[in-house]
Amino acid sequence: MxxxxxxxxxxxxxxxxxVRQLPRLTHGCDADDSQDFxxxxxxxxxxxxxxxxxxxxxxxxxxxxxxxxTVGSTVDEACFLMTLMERACKCQLLAEAAAANGLAxxxxxxxxxxxxFENSSDPETLYWEGQSDLQxxxxxxxxxxxx
Numbered sequence: 001m002x003x004x005x006x007x008x009x010x011x012x013x014x015x016x017x018x019v020r021q022l023p024r025l026t027h028g029c030d031a032d033d034s035q036d037f038x039x040x041x042x043x044x045x046x047x048x049x050x051x052x053x054x055x056x057x058x059x060x061x062x063x064x065x066x067x068x069x070t071v072g073s074t075v076d077e078a079c080f081l082m083t084l085m086e087r088a089c090k091c092q093l094l095a096e097a098a099a100a101n102g103l104a105x106x107x108x109x110x111x112x113x114x115x116x117f118e119n120s121s122d123p124e125t126l127y128w129e130g131q132s133d134l135q136x137x138x139x140x141x142x143x144x145x146x147x
Contacts, residue, residue, distance in 0.1 A: 059121075060085050073123035080130025 041047050050069070054061050060070040060081050068085045072078035099105050120129075 062089075072126060074127050076130045076134065077123055077126040080126050080133065083130070083133055 041050065050061075050063070054069070054071065059072065060068065062085075063069055068082060068089070070078045070081040070085060072081055095105050120126075
């Protein structure tokens, strides 16, 4: 795990990479178990496959060749987790690019990631953490969505 944003998803994030797994972020996910995403979910079976891959405690996953998916107890929670996953993916790509050029990656210790997860990933915390993002978006849109 390379960024604190990913710590919110510690142990429950599911990512699918054909190449290799990301350390600690994909806890409990087997790269050989990856399934192709069938596109837009038009059937119950495709939704069931995605739900099964996410699992009972999962909060987010990467759909191969499609993008990110997050879930939450509220829309606000799911939106905030999406923001965190986007940041974590960006940090991961930047770190991988830097590592390819010889810079060593410094991973967040497992104990620190677990502590952050246990103390900041409950639904209420995630809801409130996301409020500033929503307020910013409302400010930037000049509340045009309200008509």
